[in-house]
């Protein structure tokens with residue numbers, strides 16, 4: 144089969160690889176129907192994730208058809224269409240018993256990281272019973288693909304951790320795919336005012352279409368002043384950080400109101416300054432995390448009942464065999480006006 148293989152920093156190739164085999168009785172083999180590229184894949188290619196070995200097939204998002212299952216698999220059958228969760232869940236270790244699936248002792252984020260991933264014609268999925276979600280008839284495949292990673296990530300680590308409440312004023316910093324996923328899912332809780340902050344006007348424009356009431360571009364506007372004006376000097380109830388750099392984390396600390404929540408979603412490559420000297424007296428809560436994907440079944444129902452339409456995040460489409468071109472487009476996301484790129488197997 145063909146797969147996108149990592150060959151060390153800056154190097155990847157669409158090349159021939161051996162077909163995956165069932166290794167454990169709890170495994171499934173899934174034929175990929177659609178997959179996509181994540182910002183994390185770009186981090187890997189930059190060399191930011193040294194736990195990824197050369198020769199690894201990248202990718203942790205996808206939907207596909209189950210082609211084979213091990214003898215112990217009960218929840219999915221050959222022929223089922225499934226969502227592949229970016230988090231592999233054994234369902235029985237200490238972390239899984241606490242629903243902390245991202246820290247599953249025999250799983251967590253391993254796809255396209257510690258084991259071969261989904262940017263391939265076929266993939267082996269360990270612990271198939273809890274790591275695959277059967278896709279009901281009639282659900283848009285592109286919408287479902289957003290459930291592998293970005294939608295649960297924006298929802299769980301941004302919206303739920305940030306404790307968005309009806310009537311809140313919330314600020315989202317970063318209008319990339321995950322920031323926009325947080326924007327879409329924050330609206331389950333009817334915040335009164337949603338502010339989106341980003342340096343990319345095209346993404347800000349999309350955020351407006353997705354429900355942002357106010358957009359702020361820090362290259363032209365003073366974010367703190369604008370938010371002070373909007374909130375009559377109070378600040379926002381929830382600040383959701385979806386970039387992962389010191390400057391954006393500082394914005395969150397500067398705009399949060401007393402009793403507010405700062406939910407960090409962005410992946411930070413270096414340390415940030417934490418102004419506890421100012422925050423302690425304001426009763427601020429700061430949360431962090433890696434997605435657990437325990438919201439995936441609920442999000443699937445929300446798509447089914449047309450409450451959210453995450454397929455709107457898809458901007459580009461290519462055949463799977465043109466994945467190298469898709470990486471180039473995704474790597475120049477601002478110029479190309481790219482959010483999520485869907486790759487479909489021929």
Ligand SMILES: [Zn+2]
Nearest residue numbers: 181182183292
């Ligand atoms: Zn991802």
Ligand SMILES: [Zn+2]
Nearest residue numbers: 233236239247
């Ligand atoms: Zn586990």
